[in-house]
Ligand SMILES: [Zn+2]
């Protein structure tokens with residue numbers, strides 16, 4: 001089989017590899033489609049990734065082989081694999097908050113053989129077959145197609161962020177950024193009962209998609225006074241601001257934009273340090289929260305909403321590329337363009 005192997009910064013090569021076999025406790029999945037995540041692009045563009053990994057953690061697949069000791073799964077079943085491997089035993093896991101599991105970083109580190117566990121980001125979904133610990137599997141409803149299965153992971157990020165945000169039915173909402181995570185957050189906020197949702201996004205294509213997916217208005221922040229523009233749309237500041245821009249610079253902006261006493265939810269992962277103005281945080285009595293990833297519950301509920309046709313995936317998929325196109329696609333995606341969600345077909 002042909003797999004795209006990351007060797008170093010901006011160095012991805014498509015190479016021949018033998019088909020893996022399921023080890024003890026594992027299943028072998030035939031990958032359907034796999035999404036390209038912003039975090040994959042970050043790994044590609046940094047020196048964080050250990051050499052030799054195959055990335056891709058946003059995938060659905062079909063079980064084609066079952067390793068020793070695995071019970072409860074059968075060949076032919078459609079599944080997704082949570083990127084995090086919770087212990088299912090700690091205080092958080094027992095409360096259903098497996099996103100906060102004490103152990104999963106340690107499990108990742110053991111599995112990957114690195115101190116940081118960063119190799120787990122090389123989750124392998126860009127290859128046609130991937131070995132997965134059975135404890136990470138979640139069954140996919142039969143009604144979901146391959147595009148939906150591949151997008152369960154990023155959609156669950158948006159679902160989780162809304163679930164944890166403090167959003168109440170009837171609240172006005174602002175979403176900063178209409179990339180895939182922003183667009184899934186927007187849809188989940190609408191499902192959760194938001195009144196009006198204003199999206200801040202400069203790209204015309206993403207803006208149009210945000211409108212299609214339920215935004216009351218989209219504001220291009222270029223050269224406008226954002227507070228005034230948002231207040232003009234909503235008749236005041238919003239109760240909840242989701243920061244899904246994926247850059248550090250918007251954090252203070254999110255606090256500036258929210259109503260006094262409101263909630264700011266940080267959804268994107270950003271790495272740069274930025275100055276903040278603590279006095280605005282204090283005098284506005286804002287609650288600033290951060291969400292990362294999801295629990296198994298979030299996966300199951302996200303898939304249910306997809307199955308009901310309330311959480312849409314197809315409009316976000318801007319292209320599907322084959323394995324040989326991946327290095328060039330990654331280079332292209334490093335420069336912001338018109339892409340929304342790019343999926344990889346590892347059998348092409
Ligand atoms: Zn992802």
Ligand SMILES: [Zn+2]
Pocket residue numbers: 086087088089090091092093094098101102103104
């Ligand atoms: Zn745990």
